[in-house]
Amino acid sequence: VENQRLDGVGSILRALRGAGRLTRQELAQASGMGRSQLLQRLDVLRELGIVEERLTSSSTGGRRPRAASIRPGQGHVLVAALGVTGVTVAAVDLSGRVVDTRQNSLEIALGPDRVLTECVRLLTDLTQANGLGPSWGMGISVPGPVDHQRGMVVSPPVMPGWDQFPIRDWLGDRFGTACWLDNDVNVMAVGEQRYGAGRGHDDFIFVKLGHGIGSGLVMGGVLQRGSRGCAGDIGHLPVMDAPVPCRCGNVGCLEAVAGGMALDAAAERLVLEGASRRLAELTAGRTAGVKDLVRAAELGDTTCLAVLQQAGDRIGAVLAHAVSLLNPSLVILGGGLLAVGDAMFTSMRKSLYGHALPLAARELVLTRTELGNTAAVLGIAEVVLDELFSPAHIESWWHRGAPAGLR
Amino acid sequence: VENQRLDGVGSILRALRGAGRLTRQELAQASGMGRSQLLQRLDVLRELGIVEERLTSSSTGGRRPRAASIRPGQGHVLVAALGVTGVTVAAVDLSGRVVDTRQNSLEIALGPDRVLTECVRLLTDLTQANGLGPSWGMGISVPGPVDHQRGMVVSPPVMPGWDQFPIRDWLGDRFGTACWLDNDVNVMAVGEQRYGAGRGHDDFIFVKLGHGIGSGLVMGGVLQRGSRGCAGDIGHLPVMDAPVPCRCGNVGCLEAVAGGMALDAAAERLVLEGASRRLAELTAGRTAGVKDLVRAAELGDTTCLAVLQQAGDRIGAVLAHAVSLLNPSLVILGGGLLAVGDAMFTSMRKSLYGHALPLAARELVLTRTELGNTAAVLGIAEVVLDELFSPAHIESWWHRGAPAGLR
Numbered sequence: 001v002e003n004q005r006l007d008g009v010g011s012i013l014r015a016l017r018g019a020g021r022l023t024r025q026e027l028a029q030a031s032g033m034g035r036s037q038l039l040q041r042l043d044v045l046r047e048l049g050i051v052e053e054r055l056t057s058s059s060t061g062g063r064r065p066r067a068a069s070i071r072p073g074q075g076h077v078l079v080a081a082l083g084v085t086g087v088t089v090a091a092v093d094l095s096g097r098v099v100d101t102r103q104n105s106l107e108i109a110l111g112p113d114r115v116l117t118e119c120v121r122l123l124t125d126l127t128q129a130n131g132l133g134p135s136w137g138m139g140i141s142v143p144g145p146v147d148h149q150r151g152m153v154v155s156p157p158v159m160p161g162w163d164q165f166p167i168r169d170w171l172g173d174r175f176g177t178a179c180w181l182d183n184d185v186n187v188m189a190v191g192e193q194r195y196g197a198g199r200g201h202d203d204f205i206f207v208k209l210g211h212g213i214g215s216g217l218v219m220g221g222v223l224q225r226g227s228r229g230c231a232g233d234i235g236h237l238p239v240m241d242a243p244v245p246c247r248c249g250n251v252g253c254l255e256a257v258a259g260g261m262a263l264d265a266a267a268e269r270l271v272l273e274g275a276s277r278r279l280a281e282l283t284a285g286r287t288a289g290v291k292d293l294v295r296a297a298e299l300g301d302t303t304c305l306a307v308l309q310q311a312g313d314r315i316g317a318v319l320a321h322a323v324s325l326l327n328p329s330l331v332i333l334g335g336g337l338l339a340v341g342d343a344m345f346t347s348m349r350k351s352l353y354g355h356a357l358p359l360a361a362r363e364l365v366l367t368r369t370e371l372g373n374t375a376a377v378l379g380i381a382e383v384v385l386d387e388l389f390s391p392a393h394i395e396s397w398w399h400r401g402a403p404a405g406l407r
Numbered sequence: 408v409e410n411q412r413l414d415g416v417g418s419i420l421r422a423l424r425g426a427g428r429l430t431r432q433e434l435a436q437a438s439g440m441g442r443s444q445l446l447q448r449l450d451v452l453r454e455l456g457i458v459e460e461r462l463t464s465s466s467t468g469g470r471r472p473r474a475a476s477i478r479p480g481q482g483h484v485l486v487a488a489l490g491v492t493g494v495t496v497a498a499v500d501l502s503g504r505v506v507d508t509r510q511n512s513l514e515i516a517l518g519p520d521r522v523l524t525e526c527v528r529l530l531t532d533l534t535q536a537n538g539l540g541p542s543w544g545m546g547i548s549v550p551g552p553v554d555h556q557r558g559m560v561v562s563p564p565v566m567p568g569w570d571q572f573p574i575r576d577w578l579g580d581r582f583g584t585a586c587w588l589d590n591d592v593n594v595m596a597v598g599e600q601r602y603g604a605g606r607g608h609d610d611f612i613f614v615k616l617g618h619g620i621g622s623g624l625v626m627g628g629v630l631q632r633g634s635r636g637c638a639g640d641i642g643h644l645p646v647m648d649a650p651v652p653c654r655c656g657n658v659g660c661l662e663a664v665a666g667g668m669a670l671d672a673a674a675e676r677l678v679l680e681g682a683s684r685r686l687a688e689l690t691a692g693r694t695a696g697v698k699d700l701v702r703a704a705e706l707g708d709t710t711c712l713a714v715l716q717q718a719g720d721r722i723g724a725v726l727a728h729a730v731s732l733l734n735p736s737l738v739i740l741g742g743g744l745l746a747v748g749d750a751m752f753t754s755m756r757k758s759l760y761g762h763a764l765p766l767a768a769r770e771l772v773l774t775r776t777e778l779g780n781t782a783a784v785l786g787i788a789e790v791v792l793d794e795l796f797s798p799a800h801i802e803s804w805w806h807r808g809a810p811a812g813l814r
Contacts, residue, residue, distance in 0.1 A: 007441055032798065034414055037444060145766060154766070203634045217626075217733075219633070224626045226734025227610045230766045231626075237728050238762075240647055248764070321644050322732060326624075327633025355645075357655070359552060359561070359637045391439065 008033055009041050010389035013070065016051065017096040017385065018194055021069040023056065042068060049074050050094055070095035077384045078127070078135045078175065080119045081184065081376035082142045084108050084158055084211050087115070088373065089122045091132055092381035096194070100130050101377065108143065111161035112170070120174050138179040139384035140171055141187045141376050143212070148229050151181045157247045158211060178393070180384050184208070184376055185232060188334060188369075189216025190223055191379030196370035197332045204330035205322060206369075207234065209315070209337035211260045219326065234322055235259060239314045254318045258311035260337045263290040266307050276303045294341040305343055312344035316351025323364060324357040334369035415440055416448050417796035420477065423458065424503040424792065425601055428476040430463065449475060456481050457501060477502035484791045485534070485542045485582065487526045488591065488783035489549045491515050491565055491618050494522070495780065496529045498539055499788035503601070507537050508784065515550065518568035519577070527581050545586040546791035547578055548594040548783050550619070555636050558588045564654045565618065585800070587791050591615070591783055592639060595741060595776075596623025597630055598786030603777040604739045611737035612729060613776075614641065616722065616744035618667045626733065641729055642666060646721045661725045665718035667744045670697040673714050683710045701748040712750055719751035723758025730771060731764040741776035 008031060015030035016022060022030065028038050045051035052071045055064045076099055080089045085108070090101040102122040106115055119140070127135075144156025151168025153159055172179030189206035192198040198206070198218060206216045213235035217224045224231050235255035236248050246256035256262055267288035270276045278301040282292050297305040319331060331352070338345070353361050369375060387393055415438060422437035423429060429437065435445050452458035459478045462471045483506055487496045492515070497508040509529040513522055526547070534542075551563025558575025560566060579586030596613035599605040605613070605625060613623045620642035624631045631638050642662035643655050653663035663669055674695035677683045685708040689699050704712035726738060738759070745752070760768050776782060794800055 007439060032414060034444075037441075201634075203631075203638075219624075219626055219631045219638075220629050222627050222629075224610075224631075224733070226626070226767070227608075227736035228734055228766060228770065230764070231610075231732065231734040233731055233734070233764055233767070236764050237731060238647075240645075250764070321728065324640055324643060325638065325729060325732065326631070327635055327638040327640070329634035357637070357640055357643050357657075359635060360633070360640070363635065 006041070006044060006394050007391050008037065009045055009394065010386060010391070012038070012041055012045065012068075013050070013094070013389050014386060016068060016070050017094075017382070018199075020095075021056075021067045023065045023067045025065070027068060072097070075136045076132060077381055077388070078123050078138045078177075079377055079380045079384065080123065080138075080140045080171075081187070081380060082106075082108055082115065082119075082140065083184070083376075084143055087119060087122070088377050089119060089126060090377045090381070091123075091126055091130060091135070092377070092385075094136070094385065096378065096381060096385065098374070098377065098381075099132070100126050102126050108158065108162075109160050112165040112167065116167070116170060119171070123175070135175060135177055137177055137384045137388045138171060138175055139182065139187075139380040140167060140179065141182050141184045141380045142167065143184045143214075145230050145233075146181055146183045148181070148225070151179070153181075178388070180380075180387055182380060182383055183214075183216075183229070185214040186216045186223055186225065187379030187383055188371075188375040189218055189232075189332075189379065190382050191371050191375035191377070192332050192334075192369060193218050193223070194382050195378050196375060197367050198330065201328075201330045203326065203328040204332060205232075205234075205319075205326065205328050206332045206334060207319065208335035209260070209333060210335035213255045213259045213315070213335075215322070217326065219328075234318060237318045237321065239318060242314070254314060258314045260290055260335075263293060263307070263311060263337070264288075266290075267293040267304075270303060270307070276301050279304055290337065290340055294343070297343055298341065308341070308343045309347040312347030313351045315344075316348040316353075317355045319348070319352045320355030320361075323352065324355075324360050327360045329363065330365045330367065332367055332369055334372070334375060338368060413448070413451060413801050414798050415444065416452055416801065417793060417798070419445070419448055419452065419475075420457070420501070420796050421793060423475060423477050424501075424789070425606075427502075428463075428474045430472040430474045432472070434475060479504070482543045483539055484788055484795070485530050485545045485584075486784055486787045486791065487530065487545075487547045487578075488594070488787060489513075489515055489522065489526075489547065490591070490783075491550055494526060494529070495784050496526060496533060497784045497788070498530075498533055498537060498542070499784070499792075501543070501792065503785065503788060503792065505781070505784065505788075506539070507533050509533050515565065515569075516567050519572040519574065523574070523577060526578070530582075542582060542584055544584055544791045544795045545578060545582055546589065546594075546787040547574060547586065548589050548591045548787045549574065550591045550621075552637050552640075553588055553590045553593075555588070555632070558586070560588075585795070587787075587794055589787060589790050590621075590623075590636070592621040593623045593630055593632065594786030594790055595778075595782040596625055596639075596739075596786065597789050598778050598782035598784070599739050599741075599776060600625050600630070601789050602785050603782060604774050605737065608735075608737045610733065610735040611739060612639075612641075612726075612733065612735050613739045613741065614726065615742035616667070616740060617742035620662045620666045620722070620742075622729070624733065626735075641725060644725045644728065646725060649721070661721060665721045667697055667742075670700060670714070670718060670744070671695075673697075674700040674711075677710060677714070683708050686711055697744065697747055701750070704750055705748065715748070715750045716754040719754030720758045722751075723755040723760075724762045726755070726759045727762030727768075730759065731762075731767050734767045736770060737772045737774065739774055739776055741779070741782060745775060 011031040053066045056067045087106045091099040144153040144159045168181040202221045215232040215234040236253040238252040242257045246253035278296045418438040463474045494513045498506040551560040551566045575588040609628045622639040622641040643660040645659040649664045651663045653660035685703045
């Protein structure tokens with residue numbers, strides 16, 4: 001098989017991952033291939049044992065068309081999704097389904113050696129427990145700005161000790177396979193695009209409201225990383241009325257006044273200043289946080305309610321600017337801060353629709369994540385599977401021999 | 408020829424338009440096609456008389472490879488680029504070169520009947536003067552928000568009388584050919600992408616500073632129009648400190664405080680308020696405008712200079728937000744306001760680099776248009792040529808018979 005005859009198998013596999021099972025006609029449409037090219041590519045994928053074709057059951061009684069699908073259990077990739085305080089690892093098969101998963105609390109601030117060693121332990125355990133062979137490839141997502149070319153993070157604000165550590169190569173070497181590194185919000189956007197709330201939308205913004213605030217931009221059906229990989233950094237857009245210093249070095253960033261860390265600090269400040277008796281009673285001496293703020297607001301504390309509303313208002317205004325500029329059909333909200341109650345969400349919605357340009361806001365949908373914590377794992381697996389079967393990569397493994405999992 | 412065997416001729420033609428002449432190997436790379444598919448498509452394009460292949464002269468003395476190019480004079484498209492006060496029409500051949508062009512002053516506020524009739528007159532004159540046959544297709548760009556599906560503008564602020572007028576169909580019917588309608592800033596971005604300052608950049612923003620302020624977003628190598636076609640509407644992002652009402656109905660829009668119309672009004676206000684004697688002397692009773700503001704500033708009037716600097720400062724700050732969110736490698740400035748002197752440009756540059764996130768600003772290039780007034784004409788022609796050879800359209804004309812120009 002000439003390597004150029006493999007061009008396009010990536011788009012066939014991507015279509016099959018999304019849809020599960022497709023007829024040849026549907027595949028031709030989804031992949032944009034002519035019939036002869038498609039049939040030849042399907043032959044290759046069948047030879048490799050990745051794809052199978054079966055006659056479909058026909059409800060109309062007419063000729064039964066063949067439908068292709070990815071064979072289950074024929075290979076897998078290993079992925080790790082790092083958060084600020086925890087890690088999820090998973091084995092995902094070539095059809096995009098999670099084979100098995102492990103989770104653990106893990107402070108990312110412990111640094112690369114301890115955190116990555118724990119990832120290796122969890123992945124090894126998972127591989128052995130499921131009797132899995134070598135993986136076809138690996139991926140890891142991290143809560144920091146990623147330099148794709150070098151496979152490392154650059155000056156990550158919430159990952160002390162990780163700056164320029166060779167994450168991708170370190171992990172790939174441990175498992176003897178190709179590894180990809182990506183930013184957590186970007187891969188969550190990809191997860192929602194393929195399996196979650198983003199299905200059917202070519203243009204959407206996924207916003208993660210957590211310790212910090214970040215977003216992934218899907219435009220024209222493609223995750224847009226920008227020129228240096230930092231597109232979507234919505235948490236450091238300025239809010240109008242709050243010249244608060246941000247950990248990034250600037251002043252007035254959204255994240256510094258409305259992110260989870262900012263609201264934790266705001267809660268503690270209210271207690272220390274004696275501004276909310278309810279909050280002081282609720283926390284009774286321990287450090288107050290955003291969850292206490294929400295609880296106090298729900299119990300009728302107007303000071304705490306106002307803090308949450310103002311945060312929602314500011315997030316909504318910044319989202320409105322992004323919506324006016326990008327004209328997405330959808331904004332998906334995710335992240336831990338979203339789970340803390342409705343006061344903030346309500347003011348966010350109001351502010352978003354109030355501030356966005358009428359034409360951009362008219363048919364805009366605001367919704368919540370459908371995948372929650374699994375968005376990152378599914379998304380990084382999609383990134384790895386896309387890359388594994390991309391023209392550039394397929395050529396390299398084809399000449400060296402098939403991936404480890406195929407040998 | 409089966410229509411599915413035409414898939415991909417669009418990407419071959421696009422590559423040839425950009426490069427002029429490419430070997431088969433270069434074409435395979437640029438189009439992402441395998442060898443057999445490419446050769447078959449080249450056969451079709453030769454049969455149609457669109458492409459020719461010639462042996463190249465080899466400087467190394469080795470085997471001379473064949474190189475393909477688009478045959479000159481084998482067909483053309485007609486385009487019209489409408490501005491607020493003038494129109495440019497052109498015939499552009501299938502290789503993207505302008506065959507001939509006509510320009511005229513024309514107030515867009517005269518409304519669709521008078522303006523489009525003048526476009527028809529100019530295009531007919533140009534067609535006859537050059538002995539051109541029927542065109543393959545047409546395109547028109549306008550300074551307003553375009554509804555692509557319906558081929559009309561929707562609530563355009565500077566095009567009174569045009570709201571929902573069927574521009575595309577009216578013009579296409581006159582010439583008996585397919586017609587496409589697009590927004591002026593979007594097509595300028597495409598022009599710069601293919602033939603101007605945007606070449607070699609996958610992610611850039613083209614900003615037009617004229618009567619209003621608008622932008623076209625190229626991300627991942629593709630012009631991004633957003634879900635409803637209004638992506639890039641940067642002129643209606645808010646500035647921090649200026650609650651000025653905007654013609655769009657909102658308050659504090661960039662365009663309302665730093666666009667050409669706003670600066671014309673600012674100049675007139677300075678005269679009426681007696682705030683600048685120099686400006687009053689320069690204009691001597693006639694209405695003052697932004698050009699007078701610039702001249703007065705150049706003559707040392709600090710009040711006028713401050714107005715220009717503040718406008719530049721505000722444009723730069725809003726551009727910085729777009730840069731932080733999108734992480735382009737390039738911002739291209741165009742439009743009439745750019746030609747009025749350096750004071751505004753200098754403060755814009757300073758403000759842009761000062762406000763953008765360090766990672767996004769680090770390798771950002773700020774530059775001026777390379778194409779100037781021809782960007783729109785070249786860009787709308789590219790849009791038409793892309794559409795003419797897109798899989799969807801090629802199928803329709805293939806079955807009805809070749810385009811008018813081929814009969």
